Structure formats: C-alpha cells, structure tokens
Amino acid sequence: MAAELRSVLTGGSGAGATAGPGHGSGESVRAGLTAEPDPGAVRVRGLRRAFGDRTVLAGLDLDLEPGRFVALLGRSGSGKSTLLRVLAGLDPAATGQVRTPRRVSVAFQEPRLLPWKRVAANVALGLDDPDPAARAQEALAEVGLWELADAWPLTLSGGEAQRAALARALVRRPDLLLLDEPFGALDALTRITIHDLVLALWITHRPAVLLVTHDVDEALALADRVVVLAGGRIADDVTVDLPRPRDRTGTGFGQLRHRLLTDLGVPLAGRH
Amino acid sequence: MSTLDSGIAAPPPAVGQLAPPPLPTAPSSSTSDSPPAAPRARGGRLPRGLARSVSPVAAVLLWQLASSTGVLPARLLAAPSTVLRSGWELIRSGQLGEALLVSLQRVVVGLVLGLAIGLTLGLLTGLSRWGELLLDPIVQALRTLPFLGLIPLFILWFGIGETPKIALVALGVTFPIYLNTFAGIRGVDARLIEAAATLGLGRSQRWVHVVLPAALPSILVGLRYALGIAWLSLIVGEQVNATAGLGYLINDAREFLRTDVVVVGLLVYAALGLATDAAVRLLERRALAWRQSFVPS
Numbered sequence: 001m002a003a004e005l006r007s008v009l010t011g012g013s014g015a016g017a018t019a020g021p022g023h024g025s026g027e028s029v030r031a032g033l034t035a036e037p038d039p040g041a042v043r044v045r046g047l048r049r050a051f052g053d054r055t056v057l058a059g060l061d062l063d064l065e066p067g068r069f070v071a072l073l074g075r076s077g078s079g080k081s082t083l084l085r086v087l088a089g090l091d092p093a094a095t096g097q098v099r100t101p102r103r104v105s106v107a108f109q110e111p112r113l114l115p116w117k118r119v120a121a122n123v124a125l126g127l128d129d130p131d132p133a134a135r136a137q138e139a140l141a142e143v144g145l146w147e148l149a150d151a152w153p154l155t156l157s158g159g160e161a162q163r164a165a166l167a168r169a170l171v172r173r174p175d176l177l178l179l180d181e182p183f184g185a186l187d188a189l190t191r192i193t194i195h196d197l198v199l200a201l202w203i204t205h206r207p208a209v210l211l212v213t214h215d216v217d218e219a220l221a222l223a224d225r226v227v228v229l230a231g232g233r234i235a236d237d238v239t240v241d242l243p244r245p246r247d248r249t250g251t252g253f254g255q256l257r258h259r260l261l262t263d264l265g266v267p268l269a270g271r272h
Numbered sequence: 273m274s275t276l277d278s279g280i281a282a283p284p285p286a287v288g289q290l291a292p293p294p295l296p297t298a299p300s301s302s303t304s305d306s307p308p309a310a311p312r313a314r315g316g317r318l319p320r321g322l323a324r325s326v327s328p329v330a331a332v333l334l335w336q337l338a339s340s341t342g343v344l345p346a347r348l349l350a351a352p353s354t355v356l357r358s359g360w361e362l363i364r365s366g367q368l369g370e371a372l373l374v375s376l377q378r379v380v381v382g383l384v385l386g387l388a389i390g391l392t393l394g395l396l397t398g399l400s401r402w403g404e405l406l407l408d409p410i411v412q413a414l415r416t417l418p419f420l421g422l423i424p425l426f427i428l429w430f431g432i433g434e435t436p437k438i439a440l441v442a443l444g445v446t447f448p449i450y451l452n453t454f455a456g457i458r459g460v461d462a463r464l465i466e467a468a469a470t471l472g473l474g475r476s477q478r479w480v481h482v483v484l485p486a487a488l489p490s491i492l493v494g495l496r497y498a499l500g501i502a503w504l505s506l507i508v509g510e511q512v513n514a515t516a517g518l519g520y521l522i523n524d525a526r527e528f529l530r531t532d533v534v535v536v537g538l539l540v541y542a543a544l545g546l547a548t549d550a551a552v553r554l555l556e557r558r559a560l561a562w563r564q565s566f567v568p569s
Contacts, residue, residue, distance in 0.1 A: 088470055105470070112467035116485040116562045125481060126471035152562045168471070 041066055042087065042176060042208065047096035049082055056082050057094065058232030066101075066175065067206040071219035074229035075264055080212045083229065084180050087210065101175030101208070105168075107182040111161035113153035113168075120149035123168045139171035140164070142204075143197060159190035163197065170201055177207040183218065195222060199244070216260045220253055221246050228263040236263045350532035358532040359539070367521065372540065374517040375506060378434065379544075382441025383502050390446040390498070391491075394453025398487070399479065408454070415447045420508050427512065437509035444505040445498040452494025456487030489563070492556050496549060503545045 042064035049057040056079035064070055074080040085091045086098060088106045113122045124136035140149050143163040153161060162182055169177060179198070183191045199222060202209055213219050219226045220240060228236040238259065242252050318326075332352055338344040339351030346354065362368035393411055396403035422443070426436035460483050468482045510519020518537050525533035 090466055090469065106467070108463070108467060110463065112463055114464060114468075114482060114485070116488075116560075117481070126468070126473045126477070128472070154562065172471075 041099075041101070042210070043097075043099045044083075044087075045097040047083070047086060047094060047098060049079070049086065049091065049094040055232055057086075057096075059096070060229075060233050062227065062234055064176070064208050064210060066208050068225060069202055069209045069211070069223045071211045071213055071223035071226045072229060073213060073216065073219050073226055073260060073264065076214060078229045079232060080214075080229055081180055084178050084210065084212050087176070088178055103172055103174045104176045104178065105170065105172050105174035105207075106178045106180065107162075107165045107169045109181045109184050111153070111156075111158075111165040113156075113161060113164055115153050117153075118149070119145065119151050119153060119156070119164050122153060122164060123171055125168070127171060135171055136167070139167040142170070142201065143167045158186055159194060162186060162194060166194075166198065166201065170205060170207075173205065174207045177202075177209045179209065179211040181212055181214070183213075191218075198222065216257055216264070217248060219260070220256055221248065226256075226260060228260065230263065230265075236260070346531060347529050348531065350530075350535060354532045355535045355539075358530070359536040362521075362533065362536060368536070368540065371516065371518045371521045371537075372544075375510065375519070376544075378437050378509070378517065379441055379502050379506050382438045382505070383445055383498065385438065385442035386445025386498065386502070387449055387495075389442065390449025390494070391453055393446070394450045394457065394491075397450075398454045398457030399483070404454075411447075411450055415451075419443050419447075420505070423508070423512060432513040436512070437506065437514070440509040441502050441505045444501040448494045448497035448501060449491070450494075452490045452497070453487060456490025456494075457483055459490065460486040489556075489560055492552065492559065496552050499548045499552060500545065503541060503548075507541060 042062065044060060044062040047057050047060040047062075048055070056077075060079075060083065062083075072080050072083065082091065082094075084106075086094045087100055088104060089100075113119070114125070117125065120133065120136045120140060123139055124132035127135060129135050137146065137149060140146050143166050145160060145163050145167065148156065148160060148164075153164070156164065162185075165182065183194055186194060195218070198209075209223075211219070211222060220242075224240055226236075226238045226240060227234050228238075230236075236259070238256060240256060242250070242256075247253060335344070335349075336352045339346065339349070339354075344351075350358070359368070393407060397408045397411075398404075419440070423436070423440065426439055430436040430439060464482050464486065465478055468478045473481060507519060510517050511523065514520040514523065518540060522534050522537035525531075525537070
C-alpha cells in the first residue's frame with residue numbers, strides 16, 4: 001500500500017509562464033525530494049494544463065486523504081475530467097507536481113469494456129494475481145453480476161455494463177479510485193441503485209475516491225468532502241458532515257446544496 | 273494525404289480497374305447478404321427460398337429448350353444436359369480433379385503469400401507512424417497500377433511456369449488485405465486503448481488485447497475481397513501458357529469447340545469462389561461471436 005511517486009510532470013510548452021502558488025519559480029519541484037511517506041494520498045501542486053490558448057488548469061493544488069470519498073464538482077468544461085485524466089496518468093502534457101498512490105483505478109463515463117472479451121475476461125484483464133479468473137469472479141459477485149460472467153459486453157444493459165466496469169476497477173484493489181461521471185448515462189432508477197453499490201463497495205474496500213460530477217445532489221449524497229473546480233483551481237472545499245444514509249430533504253443538505261450551487265454560479269431564484 | 277486517407281477509409285477497395293469479384297461480397301460483412309426485405313406476398317403460398325428459385329430454374333429450362341430445338345447451336349453454348357454429362361465424365365476420368373488440384377495450389381500459395389505481405393505491411397503502417405510515412409505512399413502508388421496489366425512484365429521476370437501465376441494472385445490479394453488491416457487498426461476506438469492503459473497493459477499487450485481484435489472485423493472483410501480477387505487473378509493468369517489447371521482445361525476445350533467443357537470449368541470456378549467465401553463467413557461467425565447481436569444467423 002506504500003505510496004509511490006508515479007508521475008512527476010515537468011515543463012511542457014507554455015509552462016512556467018506564471019508560477020503556481022507556493023512555488024518560487026515556474027519549474028516543478030521533484031516530488032521525490034518533497035514527498036513524505038503518506039500512504040494512499042494524492043498530492044497535487046501547481047498543476048497546469050492548457051489546450052491551445054485555453055488554460056484549463058491554472059496552478060491547481062489538491063490533497064486527497066486515504067480512504068476518503070471526495071467529489072469534484074464543476075461546470076461543464078471546468079477541467080474536472082482533465083484533472084482526473086492527469087491523476088490517471090493519461091495526460092502527459094500537463095505540468096506541475098503530482099503524486100498518486102501506486103494502484104489507481106478508473107471508471108469512465110462509458111463502461112469501456114472490450115466487446116471481444118467476455119465480462120469476466122474484461123474484469124481480469126491486466127490483473128496481476130496468481131488466479132485472475134477467481135478474483136474476477138469474486139469482484140463480479142460483489143457487484144451482483146456473477147451470473148453474467150460469461151456474457152458478451154454488448155449484451156449487457158447500461159447499468160450492468162457500468163457495474164462490470166466498477167468490478168474491473170475494484171478488482172485491482174486500488175488505493176485511489178477515480179470515477180469520471182460514471183453514472184451520467186444511466187437512467188434515474190439505475191443511478192440510485194449504483195450509488196448505493198458504490199457506497200457499499202467504498203465502505204468495504206476503503207480506497208480514496210475522487211468522483212467527478214456536475215450533479216450537486218449526487219456529490220452531496222455520496223461524498224465526505226466536495227471540492228469545487230472553477231477558474232482552473234479549487235474554488236471551494238466543503239466537508240460534508242452529514243450522517244449516512246443522507247436525507248436529501250434535510251436542512252443541512254439544503255444549506256450545502258445552496259452553497260455549492262452558488263459556487264457553480266447557478267442562479268438560485270426559486271430554489272432552496 | 274487527404275486523398276489517400278479517403279481511399280483507405282472506404283472498406284471496399286477499388287483494386288485496379290477490375291470487374292467486381294465474382295461473388296456478392298457485401299461492403300460490410302456484418303450486414304445481411306440478402307437484399308432489403310421485400311414485402312412478403314400476402315398469404316405467402318410459396319416459401320421464400322422456393323419462390324426465389326423460380327426464375328433461375330426457368331432460365332435453365334429455357335436454355336435446355338433452346339439447345340434441344342437447335343435455336344442455340346452447341347458450338348456457341350452447349351445444352352445444360354450436355355454440360356452435366358461432360359462434367360460427370362471429367363470427374364470420372366480424374367481430369368477435373370487433377371486440374372482442380374493444380375489451380376487450388378496456385379490460389380492457396382498466392383493467397384498465403386499475399387496475406388503475409390498485406391498483413392505485414394498493414395501492421396507496420398497501422399501501428400507505427402513512421403511505417404505509415406515510409407510505406408503507405410509506395411503501397412498506394414502500386415495499388416493504382418492495374419495489376420492484371422502486369423502479366424507481360426511477370427512473364428518477362430518469372431517465365432511462363434507457376435511463378436507468374438502465383439505472383440499475380442499474391443499481388444492481387446496484397447492490396448485489399450493491406451488496406452483493410454490499416455483502416456481497421458486506425459479505426460480502433462482510442463477510448464478503449466486508454467482504458468487498457470489504465471488497467472496497466474503495456475504497448476504490446478494493448479496491441480494484442482485491444483488493437484488487433486478491434487481490427488479483426490475489417491481484416492476479415494479484406495479477406496473476403498481478397499478471395500474474390502484471388503480467383504479472378506487465377507482465371508486471368510491461367511489463360512497464359514498454362515499446361516495444367518482449370519484454365520488449361522478451358523483453353524484446351526476452346527480449341528476443340530467444346531463449349532460444354534468450358535461451361536463446366538466456369539461452373540467449377542464459381543463453386544470454388546462460393547465455397548471459399550462461405551468458409552470466411554464461417555470464420556467470421558466464429559471469430560466475431562462477440563458481435564452476435566449484429567450478425568444475423
């Protein structure tokens with residue numbers, strides 16, 4: 001479970017135009033020199049990413065504690081997914097300092113199962129384990145898909161496919177689980193079921209979770225902490241200290257919702 | 273580049289100025305080969321298959337009638353009954369089997385060679401940007417040559433034995449395999465490759481588990497085209513100085529005005545084409561079982 005320096009991102013094009021907060025120069029500091037042993041934690045400093053002239057992440061700082069469920073909230077185009085892709089190691093063009101745990105899993109907005117591999121083979125793919133098939137079966141049982149282990153992915157419903165994708169992410173026993181709006185394409189009823197499933201899995205396995213979403217209610221229903229991304233940085237950081245299961249009609253919920261919607265710049269007339 | 277790209281994107285490659293392959297190869301293997309469902313006759317007195325066989329059977333009967341009455345002289349076209357009898361004779365004497373074996377061998381060797389070359393080139397250009405920059409222009413340039421027109425050169429280079437015939441088949445096969453391999457690889461969903469990367473798969477593992485399986489449907493379409501072209505190349509190649517094989521059988525029969533034997537030879541060519549196409553379709557059904565929802569059984 002030891003934390004490991006997975007990626008140090010240094011000087012891409014356009015980097016160093018302005019230094020990130022807390023840094024004397026535009027150059028990245030080698031994370032290996034500054035990192036203390038801090039298992040399962042994510043530490044991001046001065047993260048910058050621009051697409052052409054458009055700066056999406058402007059010197060972003062973020063820390064995630066091990067085992068905590070954090071929602072990353074932001075408007076469309078605010079750079080939520082960009083940040084997640086950086087944490088997943090999928091964006092070599094970003095600059096700054098990023099430390100993530102060794103085992104990181106991702107569930108994307110689309111399930112992204114390989115259609116030519118049966119469900120169990122999809123879950124077991126790339127698994128470093130003496131008996132990947134057995135582990136895949138266990139994981140599928142956990143998400144309630146045991147019976148569909150031999151099915152082709154194209155025959156699954158949207159909810160089933162997304163559960164298979166969750167099994168594929170969790171079977172790797174991640175220290176950090178990245179969820180990129182994985183509920184976005186599901187119908188409302190399925191979404192509620194999968195919310196419960198994700199919470200149950202999180203409670204069992206306790207990875208640090210970063211859930212990217214634009215849905216304030218979803219963030220408040222699931223997360224311990226909500227960070228709001230705006231202007232390329234963390235604009236607000238809210239601890240959600242509400243008992244679970246959460247009552248979406250309660251006062252605390254309503255106040256937090258109000259604050260987060262304001263953060264997102266949603267006009268609140270007629271809302272509460 | 274853009275013109276080349278657009279040429280690649282289209283699954284049915286226009287290879288040379290050839291007539292289409294002698295088989296009804298649909299542009300996409302995933303769609304049904306049957307024509308758009310015609311409104312079924314109400315009441316449906318005849319089963320569909322039977323109804324569809326009415327006109328071909330009538331045509332054969334008409335042909336027989338024309339031959340029997342002398343309207344169609346045998347020196348132009350032999351009667352179906354004569355064709356059948358001659359076919360049976362050729363089978364019994366072993367002449368047909370022998371010719372078939374020779375021709376099959378030419379096609380198989382040429383096909384294997386062309387497959388190997390086409391796949392290798394397609395993989396090199398599909399998987400590597402350098403490969404594309406260096407190889408694709410020259411393959412595309414060669415592709416524009418009407419390859420059947422190369423026969424005179426091939427005779428000069430390879431003589432008149434088996435080599436020019438096999439080379440012709442191999443050359444014809446190479447291009448559809450190459451184009452479809454390349455297009456198949458480049459058409460792979462980048463999001464799947466990304467997902468595989470997050471699962472810890474390295475470059476070569478991503479090729480094996482993601483890129484090649486994703487390209488396989490396209491490669492198999494290429495194979496079906498290649499087979500059609502292989503038979504066509506063989507037929508043309510065998511017209512040139514053959515001393516054995518189906519082409520020789522046909523040419524020899526022409527010398528003696530044996531139109532019945534010519535027709536037998538043509539029918540055998542057609543049957544071979546159909547058989548190999550069916551074999552690839554079976555292969556598709558097996559290898560692409562994951563698409564089962566799209567493949568009509």
